[in-house]
Amino acid sequence: MTEETVSGDQRLLELRNRIDSIDGDIARLISERANCALAVAAVKKATGGDALYYRPEREAQVLRRAMERNSGPLTDEEMARLFREIMSACLALEEPVKVAYLGPEGTFTQQAALKHFGNSAQSRPLAVIDEVFREVEAGAVNYGVVPVENSTEGVINHTLDNFMTSNLYICGEVELRIHHHLMISDVTRADAITRIYSHAQSLAQCRKWLDAHYPNVERVAVASNADAAVRVKGEWNAAAIAGDMAAELYGLKILSEKIEDRPDNSTRFLIIGTQEVPASGDDKTSLMVSMRNEPGALHNLLEPFRRFGVDLTRVETRPSQSGNWNYVFFIDFVGHRDTKNIASALREVGVCASDVKVLGSYPRGVL
Numbered sequence: 001m002t003e004e005t006v007s008g009d010q011r012l013l014e015l016r017n018r019i020d021s022i023d024g025d026i027a028r029l030i031s032e033r034a035n036c037a038l039a040v041a042a043v044k045k046a047t048g049g050d051a052l053y054y055r056p057e058r059e060a061q062v063l064r065r066a067m068e069r070n071s072g073p074l075t076d077e078e079m080a081r082l083f084r085e086i087m088s089a090c091l092a093l094e095e096p097v098k099v100a101y102l103g104p105e106g107t108f109t110q111q112a113a114l115k116h117f118g119n120s121a122q123s124r125p126l127a128v129i130d131e132v133f134r135e136v137e138a139g140a141v142n143y144g145v146v147p148v149e150n151s152t153e154g155v156i157n158h159t160l161d162n163f164m165t166s167n168l169y170i171c172g173e174v175e176l177r178i179h180h181h182l183m184i185s186d187v188t189r190a191d192a193i194t195r196i197y198s199h200a201q202s203l204a205q206c207r208k209w210l211d212a213h214y215p216n217v218e219r220v221a222v223a224s225n226a227d228a229a230v231r232v233k234g235e236w237n238a239a240a241i242a243g244d245m246a247a248e249l250y251g252l253k254i255l256s257e258k259i260e261d262r263p264d265n266s267t268r269f270l271i272i273g274t275q276e277v278p279a280s281g282d283d284k285t286s287l288m289v290s291m292r293n294e295p296g297a298l299h300n301l302l303e304p305f306r307r308f309g310v311d312l313t314r315v316e317t318r319p320s321q322s323g324n325w326n327y328v329f330f331i332d333f334v335g336h337r338d339t340k341n342i343a344s345a346l347r348e349v350g351v352c353a354s355d356v357k358v359l360g361s362y363p364r365g366v367l
């Protein structure tokens, strides 16, 4: 053995001892933090009423602080993800949060739910978006997670339409980079694929790639990407387009990775619940406005936002369910409804609109 390897081994031993000692400190501090969270729970319980254990605005602040004080070498996102899990475990001590999402298991919505609430949340897949709204309204779960818009394919109308009849609030948002893969099962003959299953949105997001690589293969739209993954398990001539979670969950082999046409392809999801969220310091507000059908209506609606310096991030139009040629506008903007300029803008919008509903003010997505 050379002198160099001896000193290398010695150095490794020293470093590992140091890591063991740091781990001991981290474990002690995590336990101390968890005890604090339990004490917080006791305070919340003592205040009585409908004790809200999960506090979106506070969690957003904790995550932002974790990113701000990070000095590397881990990235800010990686650091925040670690804190996300610590908080998730601490909250589960107070009361595990119950979350319904648009399933089945293995969908991007499940991934979004985990990203937002962490792995200690109890999550339940539901078959359709309406059902997610209904279960939250009925109190069977605390929160729901539904997709609302994709950067390539646009808005998910079904989610917006549900807000027309629901009294739920938006309590948060999550953005997820969406990577699609072409996957097959162990019975598939990769050179004999004649059919590709996926959700219609995913097929659309991979349209150019499919045109280039599988121009003559039948594209079959199914209820979800996870559903597509299940189908290929029994078909020797079929492949599925889905994400990492589905490949892992259903034991499929990835044939081609990241086949989405746009590399920045991402989907935004909403967290829906029964609670109004106080300001976190960096918030957004979503609004639903019904307009009388008259000339200049849209201009009148948007003008107060300009005058009060409110930064609009999205304006979406849907036909109203109450009558022909009436429209409902879904408007997102930066800021919390309790802020002075926003409250003023909202008051004025109320004058020109036939109906205004604030769907919620919520922390801007951190992770």
Ligand SMILES: C=C(O[C@@H]1C=C(C(=O)O)C=C[C@H]1O)C(=O)O
Pocket (backbone or CB within 6 Å): 036, 037, 040, 053, 054, 055, 056, 058, 059, 062, 086, 087, 088, 090, 091, 094
């Ligand atoms: C501890 C609290 O309760 C929950 C747990 C949090 C945490 O672990 O930091 C933060 C917010 C709440 O979701 C709190 O409200 O401060």
